[in-house]
Amino acid sequence: MTPIPIDDPADPRLAPYAQMRERDLVGREGRFVAEGEVVLRVLLSPRARFPVESVLLAPERLPGLAPALAGLDAPVYLASKAVMGAVAGFPIHRGVLAVGLRGLDPPPDALVPAGPALLLGLVGLANHDNVGGLFRNAAAFGADAVLLDGTTCDPLYRKAIRVSAGASLTVPFARLPAGDDLLGLCERQALTPVALSPRGEDIGTLPPLPRALLLLGTEGPGLPEALMARGRGGSVPMSSPRGERATGVSARRSHRPSRASPAGSRAKGTGRLAPAGTRVALR
Numbered sequence: 001m002t003p004i005p006i007d008d009p010a011d012p013r014l015a016p017y018a019q020m021r022e023r024d025l026v027g028r029e030g031r032f033v034a035e036g037e038v039v040l041r042v043l044l045s046p047r048a049r050f051p052v053e054s055v056l057l058a059p060e061r062l063p064g065l066a067p068a069l070a071g072l073d074a075p076v077y078l079a080s081k082a083v084m085g086a087v088a089g090f091p092i093h094r095g096v097l098a099v100g101l102r103g104l105d106p107p108p109d110a111l112v113p114a115g116p117a118l119l120l121g122l123v124g125l126a127n128h129d130n131v132g133g134l135f136r137n138a139a140a141f142g143a144d145a146v147l148l149d150g151t152t153c154d155p156l157y158r159k160a161i162r163v164s165a166g167a168s169l170t171v172p173f174a175r176l177p178a179g180d181d182l183l184g185l186c187e188r189q190a191l192t193p194v195a196l197s198p199r200g201e202d203i204g205t206l207p208p209l210p211r212a213l214l215l216l217g218t219e220g221p222g223l224p225e226a227l228m229a230r231g232r233g234g235s236v237p238m239s240s241p242r243g244e245r246a247t248g249v250s251a252r253r254s255h256r257p258s259r260a261s262p263a264g265s266r267a268k269g270t271g272r273l274a275p276a277g278t279r280v281a282l283r
Contacts, residue, residue, distance in 0.1 A: 001069045003078045009086035016099045020088045032156040034098040042166025044068050050100040058095030108174040111145035112189040117211045119145050122152045123179045124218040131155055132163025139167035146173040147182055179227045186213050195228045
């Protein structure tokens with residue numbers, strides 16, 4: 001890895017980093033931007049599902065990241081923070097950016113393992129912080145994959161990646177057109193759909209489910225009524241649930257380990273729904 005200094009914001013090699021906020025909204029033609037050291041280290045790790053196209057660093061950040069960049073088969077550009085800000089369209093205080101290549105999403109059914117399985121289904125989530133937080137929880141508690149409907153925001157949006165601490169670069173995900181298609185996948189793959197809402201039964205009373213898809217709805221209205229009616233209802237009791245914050249808190253509670261599991265933990269890949277809680281969709 002030989003760093004390449006660049007001092008001209010108009011250098012065409014920096015074009016993928018240009019006007020980042022605007023391009024967050026309109027898409028990047030098969031690319032995504034990773035921001036910050038934590039996320040970059042995940043992207044460079046063997047766990048990442050996506051290749052790196054290039055890295056852009058402030059010179060002072062290179063010494064600490066050089067070991068992680070060793071052997072990288074992609075260019076590493078060095079530019080001052082002033083140049084980085086001029087390219088991106090806003091100040092880049094961390095001085096760490098990278099561009100990854102997303103490729104094609106895998107077929108949703110291919111993400112469902114044989115045997116025990118635990119997946120998340122996101123329906124209508126428009127808040128990038130919440131999507132990023134849910135991916136972070138999915139990684140922490142060993143969910144097999146995340147499925148998104150067509151209205152849920154992109155987990156490779158720059159802010160979603162950052163909030164996920166890079167988990168959206170490692171947890172498999174795929175997209176289906178609508179919530180009904182998630183239920184169709186449940187039928188094909190013998191998954192129990194658990195539609196989460198405060199109106200459902202206390203999740204702590206449910207028996208362990210060896211193959212489950214946990215459905216979460218948007219921060220305000222929650223899951224559509226038709227979807228709720230076709231899934232097994234479940235809720236996580238909360239005091240004063242409030243919008244986006246409650247979505248994230250409930251998500252963490254949802255993955256409490258089963259009281260019946262050894263040492264109070266859920267082993268990755270066991271796919272058993274912990275009776276002490278599941279991620280919740282607030283209404």
